[in-house]
Structures are given as structure tokens and as C-alpha cells.
Amino acid sequence: QKEVEQNSGPLSVPEGAIASLNCTYSDRGSQSFFWYRQYSGKSPELIMSIYSNGDKEDGRFTAQLNKASQYVSLLIRDSQPSDSATYLCAVSGGSNYKLTFGKGTLLTVNP
Amino acid sequence: NAGVTQTPKFQVLKTGQSMTLQCAQDMNHNSMYWYRQDPGMGLRLIYYSASEGTTDKGEVPNGYNVSRLNKREFSLRLESAAPSQTSVYFCASSEVGLFEQFFGPGTRLTVL
Numbered sequence: 001q002k003e004v005e006q007n008s009g010p011l012s013v014p015e016g017a018i019a020s021l022n023c024t025y026s027d028r029g030s031q032s033f034f035w036y037r038q039y040s041g042k043s044p045e046l047i048m049s050i051y052s053n054g055d056k057e058d059g060r061f062t063a064q065l066n067k068a069s070q071y072v073s074l075l076i077r078d079s080q081p082s083d084s085a086t087y088l089c090a091v092s093g094g095s096n097y098k099l100t101f102g103k104g105t106l107l108t109v110n111p
Numbered sequence: 112n113a114g115v116t117q118t119p120k121f122q123v124l125k126t127g128q129s130m131t132l133q134c135a136q137d138m139n140h141n142s143m144y145w146y147r148q149d150p151g152m153g154l155r156l157i158y159y160s161a162s163e164g165t166t167d168k169g170e171v172p173n174g175y176n177v178s179r180l181n182k183r184e185f186s187l188r189l190e191s192a193a194p195s196q197t198s199v200y201f202c203a204s205s206e207v208g209l210f211e212q213f214f215g216p217g218t219r220l221t222v223l
């Protein structure tokens with residue numbers, strides 16, 4: 001069974017710091033990797049996708065993928081209190097269009 | 112565009128009652144999904160529909176049925192609700208060949 005593991009947190013960082021969120025996955029054949037942000041009481045919102053090894057940057061967010069280590073991470077630079085949320089890692093592979101989600105990491109950014 | 116919409120937003124049922132959760136998307140996506148989210152358990156896939164006319168079981172299908180009514184609509188039915196089905200239910204959709212899924216606002220269901 002495919003597994004996606006995340007530290008549950010909470011991860012607490014001061015405003016302006018870099019927040020680092022990590023995710024490991026068990027299926028070596030996984031091909032697509034996603035980060036979702038979920039505010040309390042709201043639905044998951046896609047913020048980053050990455051498909052090849054290396055870094056992908058979008059504004060203050062950087063996703064990093066290392067397929068050999070089966071590891072994907074999300075860096076949030078200049079963290080803001082509005083970044084406080086649960087971050088879900090999701091992994092997919094093959095042709096069945098299904099995603100496997102981690103349980104999420106709760107991030108708190110303190111003013 | 113409304114994206115993915117779900118009705119109702121909240122529902123309270125008694126054990127043994129039935130209900131249908133509705134989901135619709137206006138993004139012309141082929142694939143649609145139903146998840147439940149419970150504290151400490153993350154998002155778990157109940158059923159999915161890769162394309163109109165097809166449905167398949169996910170990780171936790173017991174106690175649920177689905178109908179892909181057309182390309183836009185995908186409903187989830189609880190025939191005889193149980194307290195273990197108290198959860199937040201999310202519908203999602205994605206384009207064929209792409210794995211990015213877009214979520215609706217959710218239905219918060221309580222079964223007493």
C-alpha cells in the first residue's frame with residue numbers, strides 16, 4: 001500500500017523565518033507530487049506541483065524533489081502569519097489518477 | 112466559474128437515515144473524487160470516477176455508493192448512516208491526464 005509520511009507538527013516559526021516542511025513516500029514509481037494548503041475549517045488548496053528532481057520556485061514557495069531518496073519538501077520564505085495552516089503532501093503515480101495524501105503538518109507562524 | 116460546488120454544507124442525521132451528498136464542477140474535468148477527512152486520519156479516498164460512466168472504489172468504500180450522473184455531477188449516497196460516518200466530506204475534480212485535483216468546500220456531516 002502506498003504511504004506518504006509527514007511530521008504532524010505543530011511546526012512553529014517566527015514571522016519572517018523560513019519554514020521547512022518535509023514528506024517521504026513509499027512508492028518508488030510515483031511521478032507527480034503536490035503540496036496543498038488547508039486553513040482550519042476550509043478545503044485543501046493546491047499551492048505547488050513538482051514532477052522532476054530539483055527545485056521549483058513560485059513566489060515565496062519552493063518545492064524540492066529527490067526521487068532517489070523518495071523525499072519531497074516545501075520551503076516557505078519570509079513566513080507570514082497568514083501562512084499558518086495545515087500543509088498536505090500528495091503523491092501520484094501510474095494512470096489511475098488517484099492521489100495519496102499525507103496526514104499533514106500544522107504550521108504556525110508567530111508574529 | 113464556481114469551480115467545484117457541494118451541497119449541503121452541513122447535515123445532521125440520525126443512525127439509519129439515508130442521504131445523498133451532491134457535487135458539481137464547471138471546469139469540464141473528466142475525473143471526480145469523493146474523500147472523507149477525519150482528525151488524525153488525513154484525507155481518505157472513498158470512490159472516484161476517472162471519466163463519465165465509470166466509477167471505482169477507493170480506500171474506504173464500505174457504507175457508500177456513488178453515481179456519476181453526467182460529466183459535471185458526481186453524487187455520494189449513504190444508505191444507512193452510522194456514527195462512524197461522521198466526518199467532513201470533500202469532492203474534487205481533475206482534468207484527464209493531469210493529477211492536480213481541485214476541491215469543493217466540503218460537507219460537514221454528523222450522524223447521531
